[in-house]
Amino acid sequence: MKKHPTDSLSVIGLGKVGLPLAANLASAGSPVFGYDPDPVRRDLLSSHDPQQDEILYENGLSHALKEGAVNLTAVDNMAEAILASAISFVIVPTPSLQNGSFSLSFVESVCSEIGKTLRSKAEDHLIVLVSTVSPASVADTIIPVLERASGKTCGKGFSFCYSPALIALGDVIKGFAEPDFAFVGEVDENGADQLNAFYSDRLPPGTPIHRMSAESVEIAKLALNNFLTMKIGFSNLIGHLCDRTPNADVHDVLGALGNDTRIGGKFLNAGMGFGGPCLPRDNAALSASLSSVDLEPYLPEAIARSNMDHTTRLAMIADPHRNVGVIGLGYKAASPVTLDSAAIALCNILIERGRNVYAFDPLADKMDFGSLHEQVILVSSLSKLFELVEMAFLTADLQSSGELAENFPDEVKLIDVSSRLANDERHSHVRIFGKS
Numbered sequence: 001m002k003k004h005p006t007d008s009l010s011v012i013g014l015g016k017v018g019l020p021l022a023a024n025l026a027s028a029g030s031p032v033f034g035y036d037p038d039p040v041r042r043d044l045l046s047s048h049d050p051q052q053d054e055i056l057y058e059n060g061l062s063h064a065l066k067e068g069a070v071n072l073t074a075v076d077n078m079a080e081a082i083l084a085s086a087i088s089f090v091i092v093p094t095p096s097l098q099n100g101s102f103s104l105s106f107v108e109s110v111c112s113e114i115g116k117t118l119r120s121k122a123e124d125h126l127i128v129l130v131s132t133v134s135p136a137s138v139a140d141t142i143i144p145v146l147e148r149a150s151g152k153t154c155g156k157g158f159s160f161c162y163s164p165a166l167i168a169l170g171d172v173i174k175g176f177a178e179p180d181f182a183f184v185g186e187v188d189e190n191g192a193d194q195l196n197a198f199y200s201d202r203l204p205p206g207t208p209i210h211r212m213s214a215e216s217v218e219i220a221k222l223a224l225n226n227f228l229t230m231k232i233g234f235s236n237l238i239g240h241l242c243d244r245t246p247n248a249d250v251h252d253v254l255g256a257l258g259n260d261t262r263i264g265g266k267f268l269n270a271g272m273g274f275g276g277p278c279l280p281r282d283n284a285a286l287s288a289s290l291s292s293v294d295l296e297p298y299l300p301e302a303i304a305r306s307n308m309d310h311t312t313r314l315a316m317i318a319d320p321h322r323n324v325g326v327i328g329l330g331y332k333a334a335s336p337v338t339l340d341s342a343a344i345a346l347c348n349i350l351i352e353r354g355r356n357v358y359a360f361d362p363l364a365d366k367m368d369f370g371s372l373h374e375q376v377i378l379v380s381s382l383s384k385l386f387e388l389v390e391m392a393f394l395t396a397d398l399q400s401s402g403e404l405a406e407n408f409p410d411e412v413k414l415i416d417v418s419s420r421l422a423n424d425e426r427h428s429h430v431r432i433f434g435k436s
Contacts, residue, residue: 026068115149159191239270250434325392
């Protein structure tokens with residue numbers, strides 16, 4: 001990655017994605033001015049605490065913060081960040097509304113403040129929105145807010161691009177540094193030229209840059225994640241078919257399908273349902289977007305239903321047993337994030353089906369269990385869980401969290417939904433989901 005020490009950048013919003021973005025840009029050599037209304041997050045830029053969740057569970061973030069420390073400046077107000085930089089990356093929350101579309105309340109507030117600051121800034125300024133928004137949000141809402149607040153016209157005094165992040169929590173640094181591709185959502189030509197050149201200089205050679213209208217990028221971002229959820233749902237459905245068909249193995253089936261270049265092997269694995277802060281939200285947002293233009297959202301709705309049905313079918317496997325364990329509660333391995341976690345959904349369904357449920361995760365003390373059924377009993381160790389249950393579900397590869405998944409007692413039946421033990425034939429009491 002080339003270094004550009006003369007390029008001054010600002011990052012507005014220093015949350016789970018904004019902080020890694022600021023660290024990545026600074027470690028590449030650019031002066032970065034970071035702003036967040038939360039002073040704790042601002043402090044992480046200058047004297048980061050490696051015990052903070054945002055750093056502890058984000059690969060490479062601590063290193064990037066140290067490497068870019070000389071280029072990182074936390075500022076106490078947004079105006080200072082805008083005036084000190086040529087390009088601002090805006091990455092603030094866009095919470096889901098009841099109908100599934102994304103709220104623009106935070107984006108509008110930030111853009112209004114940016115616009116007010118731009119009234120007194122003579123130089124051109126490029127605003128890059130990284131947060132995910134619903135189709136038509138940029139043209140119908142965001143640009144009008146900026147133009148009213150600034151008294152300027154987009155393309156004359158300020159420029160704007162929509163470039164949503166293509167990242168996954170835990171690997172955000174890598175996602176910014178080495179993306180499969182980048183989006184340049186064009187509103188005005190000068191801004192798109194500037195962002196296109198910015199990415200061309202900083203991303204690895206050969207990285208595709210897809211320049212298109214902001215409206216096309218708004219749709220493409222939702223389409224991308226919905227396609228991934230469709231692959232996950234399809235894989236899990238085939239997993240259940242193999243699970244109920246003698247002598248079938250879903251790993252063989254999907255392994256063959258993944259070798260077809262029209263399909264590819266990524267996200268083609270039977271396991272837990274999809275969850276986390278992105279995929280379920282983008283699935284619901286696509287449904288809302290289709291409905292808004294009088295299109296029946298049967299496909300994303302079917303994907304969401306398939307995801308929940310998959311978890312229910314997993315829970316049914318435990319029906320002969322009274323005391324059931326669930327090992328791993330995050331939405332993915334080695335993550336304390338429980339938002340829309342399929343493992344927590346599994347716990348709740350098991351309770352509804354009359355089971356006594358005991359759950360363990362090595363990161364439990366870092367987790368938010370607001371959505372976990374109150375009757376689920378959290379235990380402090382795997383050994384304690386094994387004393388209490390007749391069967392357990394392994395939902396994630398806990399080896400990455402320092403747990404050895406092989407140490408299961410023979411008297412406990414294990415349903416491995418993580419495929420952690422798929423190639424381990426030492427345990428006759430282990431059943432691999434999708435392998436009859």
